[in-house]
Amino acid sequence: MTMAAKKASKVPADLDAWLSANDSRIFDELNEFLKIPSVSARSEHDGDTRRAAAWLHEKLAKIGFTTETIPTAGHPVIVAEWRKAPPGAPTVLIYGHYDVQPPEPLDLWTSPAFEPTIRDGKLFARGAVDDKGQLWIHVKALEAQLAVRGTLPVNVIVLAEGEEEIGSEHLAPFVEQHANRLACDAVVISDSAMFAPGIPSILSSLRGLAYFEITVRGPSSDLHSGMYGGAVVNPAMALAQILATLHDKRGKIAIKGFYDKVRSFPAAVLKGMRSLPFSDSRFKKDLGVKALGGETGKTTLEKLWTRPTLEVNGMLSGYTGEGAKTVLPGVSMAKVSCRLVPDQDPDVIERLLKAHVKKVAPAGVTVTVQPLHGGKPWRADLDGPIFDAARRALQAAFGRQPVIVGEGGSIPVVGDFARVLKAPVLLVGFGLPGENAHAPDEWISVDNVRRGLRAMAMLLDEYVA
Amino acid sequence: MTMAAKKASKVPADLDAWLSANDSRIFDELNEFLKIPSVSARSEHDGDTRRAAAWLHEKLAKIGFTTETIPTAGHPVIVAEWRKAPPGAPTVLIYGHYDVQPPEPLDLWTSPAFEPTIRDGKLFARGAVDDKGQLWIHVKALEAQLAVRGTLPVNVIVLAEGEEEIGSEHLAPFVEQHANRLACDAVVISDSAMFAPGIPSILSSLRGLAYFEITVRGPSSDLHSGMYGGAVVNPAMALAQILATLHDKRGKIAIKGFYDKVRSFPAAVLKGMRSLPFSDSRFKKDLGVKALGGETGKTTLEKLWTRPTLEVNGMLSGYTGEGAKTVLPGVSMAKVSCRLVPDQDPDVIERLLKAHVKKVAPAGVTVTVQPLHGGKPWRADLDGPIFDAARRALQAAFGRQPVIVGEGGSIPVVGDFARVLKAPVLLVGFGLPGENAHAPDEWISVDNVRRGLRAMAMLLDEYVA
Numbered sequence: 001m002t003m004a005a006k007k008a009s010k011v012p013a014d015l016d017a018w019l020s021a022n023d024s025r026i027f028d029e030l031n032e033f034l035k036i037p038s039v040s041a042r043s044e045h046d047g048d049t050r051r052a053a054a055w056l057h058e059k060l061a062k063i064g065f066t067t068e069t070i071p072t073a074g075h076p077v078i079v080a081e082w083r084k085a086p087p088g089a090p091t092v093l094i095y096g097h098y099d100v101q102p103p104e105p106l107d108l109w110t111s112p113a114f115e116p117t118i119r120d121g122k123l124f125a126r127g128a129v130d131d132k133g134q135l136w137i138h139v140k141a142l143e144a145q146l147a148v149r150g151t152l153p154v155n156v157i158v159l160a161e162g163e164e165e166i167g168s169e170h171l172a173p174f175v176e177q178h179a180n181r182l183a184c185d186a187v188v189i190s191d192s193a194m195f196a197p198g199i200p201s202i203l204s205s206l207r208g209l210a211y212f213e214i215t216v217r218g219p220s221s222d223l224h225s226g227m228y229g230g231a232v233v234n235p236a237m238a239l240a241q242i243l244a245t246l247h248d249k250r251g252k253i254a255i256k257g258f259y260d261k262v263r264s265f266p267a268a269v270l271k272g273m274r275s276l277p278f279s280d281s282r283f284k285k286d287l288g289v290k291a292l293g294g295e296t297g298k299t300t301l302e303k304l305w306t307r308p309t310l311e312v313n314g315m316l317s318g319y320t321g322e323g324a325k326t327v328l329p330g331v332s333m334a335k336v337s338c339r340l341v342p343d344q345d346p347d348v349i350e351r352l353l354k355a356h357v358k359k360v361a362p363a364g365v366t367v368t369v370q371p372l373h374g375g376k377p378w379r380a381d382l383d384g385p386i387f388d389a390a391r392r393a394l395q396a397a398f399g400r401q402p403v404i405v406g407e408g409g410s411i412p413v414v415g416d417f418a419r420v421l422k423a424p425v426l427l428v429g430f431g432l433p434g435e436n437a438h439a440p441d442e443w444i445s446v447d448n449v450r451r452g453l454r455a456m457a458m459l460l461d462e463y464v465a
Numbered sequence: 466m467t468m469a470a471k472k473a474s475k476v477p478a479d480l481d482a483w484l485s486a487n488d489s490r491i492f493d494e495l496n497e498f499l500k501i502p503s504v505s506a507r508s509e510h511d512g513d514t515r516r517a518a519a520w521l522h523e524k525l526a527k528i529g530f531t532t533e534t535i536p537t538a539g540h541p542v543i544v545a546e547w548r549k550a551p552p553g554a555p556t557v558l559i560y561g562h563y564d565v566q567p568p569e570p571l572d573l574w575t576s577p578a579f580e581p582t583i584r585d586g587k588l589f590a591r592g593a594v595d596d597k598g599q600l601w602i603h604v605k606a607l608e609a610q611l612a613v614r615g616t617l618p619v620n621v622i623v624l625a626e627g628e629e630e631i632g633s634e635h636l637a638p639f640v641e642q643h644a645n646r647l648a649c650d651a652v653v654i655s656d657s658a659m660f661a662p663g664i665p666s667i668l669s670s671l672r673g674l675a676y677f678e679i680t681v682r683g684p685s686s687d688l689h690s691g692m693y694g695g696a697v698v699n700p701a702m703a704l705a706q707i708l709a710t711l712h713d714k715r716g717k718i719a720i721k722g723f724y725d726k727v728r729s730f731p732a733a734v735l736k737g738m739r740s741l742p743f744s745d746s747r748f749k750k751d752l753g754v755k756a757l758g759g760e761t762g763k764t765t766l767e768k769l770w771t772r773p774t775l776e777v778n779g780m781l782s783g784y785t786g787e788g789a790k791t792v793l794p795g796v797s798m799a800k801v802s803c804r805l806v807p808d809q810d811p812d813v814i815e816r817l818l819k820a821h822v823k824k825v826a827p828a829g830v831t832v833t834v835q836p837l838h839g840g841k842p843w844r845a846d847l848d849g850p851i852f853d854a855a856r857r858a859l860q861a862a863f864g865r866q867p868v869i870v871g872e873g874g875s876i877p878v879v880g881d882f883a884r885v886l887k888a889p890v891l892l893v894g895f896g897l898p899g900e901n902a903h904a905p906d907e908w909i910s911v912d913n914v915r916r917g918l919r920a921m922a923m924l925l926d927e928y929v930a
Contacts (some may be wrong), residue, residue: 104786236708
């Protein structure tokens, strides 16, 4: 922390001038990137996802990176390297992803998901903030350095994957397999949000994920609810009953053993979170709700950043069209996911959930719990030169010291980087609350893109300063 | 019951002989009727539905009925009258419908839905049993009487509608508007099934219906389940929790006041139901389930015929596609319907359900309960000349006394006939379990058609005997 204050830096004038001069091209190219519907979850978009990879490959090669697109069993990984820094210079690995969430429901987008549009200082598009826009900040920060100085102060590896939105299944094995090539002194990731407009933020923790599909099967076909209703276990009702057992009256998760491995957060981090300017009433207003939920006796930020959850993500059974159809469904399905905190493990949670469901499922239906994907939770140390450099660069670009925040979401690969590469991971994001990362009308602040470009260009200088 | 036994009747030889001699023509004409895809739910079939009405009109006129096709705001109603019975003879109104269910999914039909085909003594076609085949039994029974005797022993009105499969919306007002013209001493309807092969059946009760859509609204848009999960009331989970409060542990409906108006069935009817040859293990096997559900302490037939229900018909929230999407849904929906028994009323049930939901809904979400449609339950008296006549005619045609059965489903118009025309309603059906009335491979037993023709021709004699 003392290092952070060693000088009141400014964004170097040469980088700032180049970024200003190239501003419209930077956004034009970002728009090209955003127009490619690289929805990794949908096989009908596989061609688009490949196209996004090829597009990014070309851009990295063009700025002077030795770039390789490496196939995996899923979407390919791009590894772009620049290793001409002075001897002894450290190596920074920048990670991002070129795939995006599905855009549905399409009719809730104000402008089409894949037609980037600026309104009120916000750039709207699927992937604008998650993560094409933020990955683009790094690519263009590197280009600024190379264009202005003809070199970089550090060696840089850019690692971009196309499966983040479907669980990064092939990235951990990839990192393990290429551990030597990816060896680095720090990992930098921008795939998160700032605490509030104007408040740059360093992310100190991520929740893990354990995502399941629960299927309840009853009669071998849909039945007429009049002719059979009242004598058959209804799979939709059984599902509702099972889901209703998953929380207790105080909002805690009622699965036996669920909290056993939860390690409490350091007092200083919790204290810092409590001092952040956060308003429950504003939060409720933004969400359009009259009351909040979750565990009683915890602050909202504690609930979001430090506590595990269990949420229903989707639910489907029987007739869901217009009007009345008197069907007794043969099957029902819910998507259910847990966010995990250190040291919970998705495999253990799977076992506990399966045991719980087995215990509460009524006779007359068959219930299966299929794990769809998992990721371990993560917590950073926050000490060392990359964090100090980030503090100075963010201070310079945003005009104030960053705050330390937690994150309720998951970036499963962060834990893998820390584990395999044994390097500190700096998570510095330029999104903002309300950015609709996985919802219609996703956006990124144009001002944050500009300040992010300057901060990330400067970060490389500061890291070796 | 004493009346029923007054003579061991046989099907009159003249009617029997005529029906045998005309057997192939009867089926040929039925096939013509079945080939017309009169799918009332689909506007692209409106021409076919009109064609079915015209076809039936012509057949009724040809056998000597004064026939009129009367337009409604939907599909037309056919009223065919024969009023030349001796002075003082009673009037019988026969009701049926010429529309059919949609045939989809088409690929599950062994032979095409609108190409009638006989296999193993079953006539397969959409509408074979529901209701063209059963309506046709009456038309040809009337023709037999008229052909052989030159007259009918009673006055007869045939009332055929084309909207039964879409809720008979215009029939109740039609009956009210034409109450004088439709005045009668008994209503006869064949639109149901026999309890089992060889066991003729009289239907003594129908359950009513109260169908609702429950919508739970939380945050004004879908949220990222990582970024917001654990601090917001999840509308999908809230819906599950609300649905789970609707039954108690014994399978009874836990809505306050729900059973207040339930009038128990006569002991003799319940005793008759318990003596019917019904096997729970066969029922389970047919449905592909290992255990049955519903109220503890009731037999399956009691549950299906004499007890009210609450079933989930459909459920939808959030992401339901392939794979994992970490969304916290902004809204969730369930279709929920109650089957009602005398003297429950759908409007009262709506009020009770709304009060219940209001009480159990968590803060942080807004819940609405929208009624989609309702129909009152119905129970017959089973006494009087039309029932006694039916017992004798069924005994003669099938060689055994009919049993009294209930029906879990609803035929809303039955209650309307009873209420407006103040006449007893005889429900005597010739379908069979497994007939696939609303599913692919709908069929009617050819033998049941032949016996039904004889029973219904004889019914008119017995009614005045």
